[in-house]
Amino acid sequence: MLDWQPLILTFKLALITTLLLFFIAIPLAYWMAFTKSKLKPVIETLVSMPLVLPPTVLGFYLLIAFSPSNAFGNWLNEWLGLRLIFSFEGLLLASILYSLPFMVHPIQSGFSNLPKSLKEMSYILGKSRTSTIIKVLLPNIKPSLLTGIVLAFAHTIGEFGVVLMIGGNIPGKTKVASIAIYDEVEALNYGAANTYSFILFALTFTILLIVYLFNNGYLKQFHK
Amino acid sequence: MIELAFQKKLISATGEMLLSVETTIKEGSLVTLYGKSGAGKTTILRILGGLTQPDSGKISIHDSVWLDTSKKINLKPQKRKVGFVFQDYALFPNMTVKENLEFALIKGEDNSIINHLIEMVELGELQHRYPLTLSGGQQQRVALARALVQKPKILMLDEPLSALEEEIRYKLQQYILTVHKEFGLTTILISHDISEVLRMSDTVIELENGKIIKQGPTNQIFNYKDLSAKFQLTGTLIQIIKQDFIYILSVQIGKDLVKIVADESEGENLVIGDKILVSAKAFNPIIQKIG
Numbered sequence: 001m002l003d004w005q006p007l008i009l010t011f012k013l014a015l016i017t018t019l020l021l022f023f024i025a026i027p028l029a030y031w032m033a034f035t036k037s038k039l040k041p042v043i044e045t046l047v048s049m050p051l052v053l054p055p056t057v058l059g060f061y062l063l064i065a066f067s068p069s070n071a072f073g074n075w076l077n078e079w080l081g082l083r084l085i086f087s088f089e090g091l092l093l094a095s096i097l098y099s100l101p102f103m104v105h106p107i108q109s110g111f112s113n114l115p116k117s118l119k120e121m122s123y124i125l126g127k128s129r130t131s132t133i134i135k136v137l138l139p140n141i142k143p144s145l146l147t148g149i150v151l152a153f154a155h156t157i158g159e160f161g162v163v164l165m166i167g168g169n170i171p172g173k174t175k176v177a178s179i180a181i182y183d184e185v186e187a188l189n190y191g192a193a194n195t196y197s198f199i200l201f202a203l204t205f206t207i208l209l210i211v212y213l214f215n216n217g218y219l220k221q222f223h224k
Numbered sequence: 225m226i227e228l229a230f231q232k233k234l235i236s237a238t239g240e241m242l243l244s245v246e247t248t249i250k251e252g253s254l255v256t257l258y259g260k261s262g263a264g265k266t267t268i269l270r271i272l273g274g275l276t277q278p279d280s281g282k283i284s285i286h287d288s289v290w291l292d293t294s295k296k297i298n299l300k301p302q303k304r305k306v307g308f309v310f311q312d313y314a315l316f317p318n319m320t321v322k323e324n325l326e327f328a329l330i331k332g333e334d335n336s337i338i339n340h341l342i343e344m345v346e347l348g349e350l351q352h353r354y355p356l357t358l359s360g361g362q363q364q365r366v367a368l369a370r371a372l373v374q375k376p377k378i379l380m381l382d383e384p385l386s387a388l389e390e391e392i393r394y395k396l397q398q399y400i401l402t403v404h405k406e407f408g409l410t411t412i413l414i415s416h417d418i419s420e421v422l423r424m425s426d427t428v429i430e431l432e433n434g435k436i437i438k439q440g441p442t443n444q445i446f447n448y449k450d451l452s453a454k455f456q457l458t459g460t461l462i463q464i465i466k467q468d469f470i471y472i473l474s475v476q477i478g479k480d481l482v483k484i485v486a487d488e489s490e491g492e493n494l495v496i497g498d499k500i501l502v503s504a505k506a507f508n509p510i511i512q513k514i515g
Binding site: 115117118120121122123124125126127128135136139140 | 273274275300301302303304305306308310312314316317318327328330370373374
């Protein structure tokens with residue numbers, strides 16, 4: 001009988017990560033799209049780092065930082081009661097960092113590609129920056145938002161290195177599907193590994209296919 | 225009275241240019257900013273609207289100060305309450321025609337103005353359509369109506385008609401004149417089409433390389449006195465052919481090409497591209513309805 005827990009955990013992690021990332025990424029992407037600050041290249045680099053860095057590197061530093069034997073990890077533990085290593089919360093934080101560029105980049109380019117005049121016209125009509133973002137800018141970059149949401153979701157499902165480093169392999173807490181696959185292969189349970197793999201493969205394929213259909217306009221008849 | 229006095233360094237295609245403007249605009253007038261592209265016309269409107277910051281200067285409107293760099297006063301675009309029609313119209317693609325207008329409505333204000341404006345620019349049948357499904361002329365009307373929802377005192381139009389065909393253009397000029405009167409607006413229009421300027425504005429400010437070179441009543445600026453002509457047309461000179469003692473001028477009037485005979489004294493000072501006024505005084509033009 002297949003243990004469904006790793007799959008459920010994977011989707012729970014991906015869902016919460018995507019949701020939180022969405023709200024973090026919008027202000028960040030807005031800032032990156034419109035700022036004239038000299039800090040911009042530095043922030044852009046930091047956001048893009050997870051694209052090129054081996055996930056184990058990110059995982060390793062997070063492990064060091066959050067370890068209760070270090071000052072920062074100890075402070076988190078003592079003051080906020082947060083233990084971020086080998087816990088779901090830690091996994092969540094690591095996932096957010098790891099998938100950050102996948103959410104931020106599409107939204108940022110969506111913002112930059114909008115004609116500047118839309119924003120200016122909204123200001124001329126007396127609207128604040130916040131209401132301009134919510135009512136004018138975001139509704140006009142729906143494809144970018146969708147791309148960001150889906151890429152971040154799919155990328156979190158595919159996480160392995162970071163999870164292994166900071167989450168470990170605790171059933172029900174940090175043992176996600178990708179880890180379970182590794183586990184089953186090590187135990188020579190190829191059948192179970194195949195089931196997990198196939199489910200992940202089919203799901204991510206479907207999700208990405210829907211996005212591309214949507215963004216290419218094939219599904220236009222179903223939405224407005 | 226609108227008082228403007230500001231400077232701003234601009235980087236243009238031909239290098240650095242100092243935009244330096246000092247002028248007053250009478251309340252209720254319809255002013256055209258006229259000049260070649262790159263003369264700084266759009267920047268003036270943007271500075272008035274608060275979208276571009278000048279390096280230094282002062283703007284005051286009916287005794288309220290919008291900008292005074294020496295006192296560090298600079299009202300945000302949101303607080304200036306101007307009507308603005310951009311060259312690209314900037315209609316919000318995610319909203320229908322009506323929603324575009326409703327978006328402009330200040331919370332709690334009477335929304336009957338929206339239906340009134342929709343009727344005024346004849347958009348009733350199109351009010352539930354999205355902007356991208358409309359023609360250029362229709363989009364322009366939406367932009368014009370939207371700019372008036374907040375009942376601004378000042379309406380600014382950045383070459384609103386340049387992308388449109390002649391017939392639609394004429395109709396839209398009428399809409400602009402109508403709203404200008406009905407709303408008691410001070411209207412500032414950018415145009416580089418002389419016939420449009422003559423038809424619409426009472427005052428012209430002519431710009432060249434960021435400076436005002438002429439300002440005054442339209443007919444004076446274009447050296448077009450109230451001649452008691454039987455008919456008059458304005459157009460652009462396309463071709464000059466000299467034949468013996470006369471010149472044959474090809475003039476584009478609207479979209480038609482008209483050939484006109486000119487004598488030597490008239491013809492020798494003209495160059496291709498000149499804007500010219502053609503009028504006849506001694507004979508009555510014969511006018512017949514043909515369709």
